[in-house]
Amino acid sequence: MEKDIILSVKDLHVKFTLRGQELHAIRGVSLDLYRGECLALVGESGSGKSVFCKNFMGLLDANGFISGGEILYNGMDLTKLKKPLEWRALRGGEIAMIMQDPMASLNPLKTVGEQIAEAVRLHQKDVAGRSAVREKVLGYLRDVGIGEPERRYKQYPHEFSGGMRQRVVIATALACSPKILICDEPTTALDVTIQAQIIRLLLDLKEKYGLTVIFITHDLGVVANVAERVAVMYAGQIVELGMAEEIFYDPRHPYTWALLSSLPQLGERGEELATIRGTPPNLFKEIRGDAFAPRNPQALKIDFVMEPPFFRVSDTHYAKTWLLDPRAPEVAPPAVLAALRSRREVNGP
Amino acid sequence: MTNSDASREVLLDVRDLHVTFGRGRKAFEAVRGVSFQVYRGETFGLVGESGSGKTTIGRAIMRIYPPSAGEILYKGERISGHISRELDKKVIREIQMIFQDPMASLNERAKVDYIVSEGLLNQRRVSERERRALVEKALQEVGLLPEFASRFPHEFSGGQRQRIGVARALIMEPECIIADEPISALDVSIRAQVLNLLSELQKEKNITYIFIAHDLSVMRYFTDRIAVVHLGKIVELADTMEIIGHALHPYTRALLSAIPMPDPDRERHKKLTVYDPSVHDYQADPPFWQEVRPGHYLLANAAEAERWQKEAEID
Incomplete structure (x- = not known):
């Protein structure tokens, strides 16, 4: 079976300028991402796994820049995009991201329902009318395993536990109807039992919505659970790439x-x-x-x-x-x- | 390991400990009647999810939180409530603590030299020369260079900072160290280093550890006995291998099933157990603390204990 490449990175180099010095954070990474797969990026903090993925959404810090290589998505070279407006077409709708700390991703002043509804209105133009949007949001809340969605819709993020908040963030990402979902250590801040549930949920949703998932983590135990393919990163490079079985049983x-x-x-x-x-x-x-x-x-x-x-x-x-x-x-x-x-x-x- | 309790010296004896925060209608009981004994030289694990009260138990032993009921005995002497100044001093010296986040638990404005010896200064008169010698010794014991004493915490990596935290505890020559999630804030490759350091020190100095964590995989490797804490109560207590191999309480089993193993085949076919507290029928038949096998304690009512044991045999 020929694999369908959804995103292709070719010899990417990323540098940061810090106190007049240059830090070479990504030192030539090439990677093809296949449609519908779950790829895990593993490495210690500072190995460049997060920085690497931020390039796909144009989210590098202001002092960072791409110094070489290309990122191909839908025939477009993402390294050429400069203006926020160009990125807007991509962020959320094509590629969405879930961060480590759910409380930092949510707006504490808006109810959970409103936040998801906002994403629905922006990214799913075919859903028209208040009640249609609301129905859609309730559906997402149900999909991510939040009980009593009608009541939860009206609640604020602080009324949710850590695991439930992360579910809300996942629902928001889904509401953008992305093709690629980047999960940056989504379970590191959570208890082990909740972590296991969130991972199970992400895998179910991947099947249901036909997502391609990039899972960033430092925990190899979690990787064994989620990933079909694993890329091990060290000092800004991928040092080993293989199917999960190959990485764990034959590294x-x-x-x-x-x-x-x-x-x-x-x-x-x-x-x-x-x-x-x-x-x-x-x-x-x-x-x-x-x-x-x-x-x-x-x-x-x-x-x-x-x-x-x-x-x-x-x-x-x-x-x-x-x-x-x-x-x-x-x-x-x-x-x-x-x-x-x-x-x-x-x-x- | 044998279960002949009589041959082992009880270092710490926690009896029906309750800790309550707030008062009146706002009162919240974080620890609701916990009893356990810690033997000299062992590593005793307290495991549970966030909010279970495991840290509160540790802090009550440290005498940071006063118990609202029950008592804590150290070497047979009561150390909770009002105690004499001498005993107070002794307890402060002999029971030390290591914290979770080495980025937050070191004074950014002080040099390592001061951080490590601060506890000593409050205890007794030491000459400058003696103090320096002790700091140097403590740093060496945790694998740091003596010249690090004149540096500030921000110059160190997370693993090194955690070593400074360990040196600060060691300089007091403690008999018991309470380690509250000492590795969960560290990078994977550094975790193994800190765990190895802690077990080496235990071998050398016969230190007793109370190891608090939410992760049973670390517990399995590091502890001798484990107490599983859920909503302020210990629901199961046994030797580590007994807990891993013959867990009875559904909460313990849920925790065990959540351990992520580096084994894709196993992970993909794993059945995830989710603990649902409503399975208990405690209105009609309240649970009690019972010894189901030698050294294996369980919080359950009679019917449950029997059922769970049967289920465990089938597995």
């Missing part, structure tokens, strides 16, 4: 190994957890070689000299590490990850 990049094996979910009581020593690189400076090399105890000599290209593991799986070069020595992934893989072999997929 190839040392950074993905390190991220996975440091999860307490895989740790045993009394044994030390694997850690990633050191800190992410300073992006004010030009990075030479593999950005992860200084933190990688098994780094090869070439890692400090030359940046690795993307090596192909399978048609869907690519990793940016010299370990995949035929001349590289054999380096085995950490033992905890082998356990994850063997459990799959025993139980079957």
Whole structure:
């Protein structure tokens, strides 16, 4: 089956000017997003995962700019858009975004119903008349699992709990009838049980509305739950890209190994957890070689000299590490990850 | 681990603790009758969702909030309510706290040197030389360089700041540390570092931890026993492995089912359990605190306890 590319990013570079210095936040990222998929972007804070997605909506901070590459959507190059008016046609209606803190996304002075209705009126011109808009809003409230929608319509955001507020934000995003939904850590501020419910909800809505979802998170456990495809980001680059099964059961990049094996979910009581020593690189400076090399105890000599290209593991799986070069020595992934893989072999997929 | 309670020394004994905020018609009871014992050298976990009262329990032990009923015993002595000055001083020294957000819990205007030794200055007279030596030792113990003492908090990353928070507790030579969500504000790769540091310190110094978190996956790795808190009450208490393997209370089971595992096959076929408090019929048949298996306590009425145990056997 030929996959239908909805958004295509080609060698994107983003820089920020900060106190007279230049910070190279996105260092050449290429990515094709397929229609109807759920792609997860994983990485530590500062890896550039949020900055990367903000480019799709023209939401970079004032001191940030795109210094190279292109973003193709519907035959349009989004990097060429400058005026707010040009963006307006895209924001919400084509690409919508859900942020981490629902209280910061909602207007505290307007009732929840009015806020969703506003989105309906702006983005769905065919819905005419007060009662039609109201019916539509009530439908969205029901879709996101808010009980008693008639009563809730008239309430203000402060009368909702954190999880319910995030549901309202999701309803608002849906009311724009977007093609692509970007979820930027939508569950980080929520309790684990609520997190599980919101994720389930997002997956159901994705099917119902035929959305393409980009899910930004630092939590690999959540990724296993939502994503069909995973992109691991480090220091402004994608270092590994593959189907969820490939990333979890057959990871190839040392950074993905390190991220996975440091999860307490895989740790045993009394044994030390694997850690990633050191800190992410300073992006004010030009990075030479593999950005992860200084933190990688098994780094090869070439890692400090030359940046690795993307090596192909399978048609869907690519990793940016010299370990995949035929001349590289054999380096085995950490033992905890082998356990994850063997459990799959025993139980079957 | 054995369950022979007699052989283990009870460090902290919380008896029927109630904490109420406000008074009169506005009164809100955040903790509604909680009892548990913490043994010396163990890691005791308090887990629950936001608003469950787990932090309030921790703070009541720290004597930040006065209990409205019940009492707290430390090494057999009552430390809640009015206590002597000497005991007060001793408790402040021996029970220390680590906070959630290292960005918010360090004084931005003070140097690390002062932040770490502040507690010491309130306790006893120390010479400048001794103070410096103690700060240096504490910083080294948490894996920071001694020269960091002359820097300000903003010069550090989140993980380093949390280490400063740990050093500040360590310098008091505490016997018990209450850690309130110490890793939830940290980046994934840093979490493992802080957890490793805490367990190393425990091994070296035999420190008792009360570990407060909302995330059972961290609890499973880090604690010896877990108390599950829901709406101001402990609904289940047992050894960690017992809770993970044989949870009985539906709330505990809901929490367990919500743990995100890094295993796509399992996650996709997972059945999500949602806890509905209306399943309980407590009007007619009120629940009571009972030991269902050795060391495994449950808040339930007799009918529920029997039913849940049968259900657990089937699973």
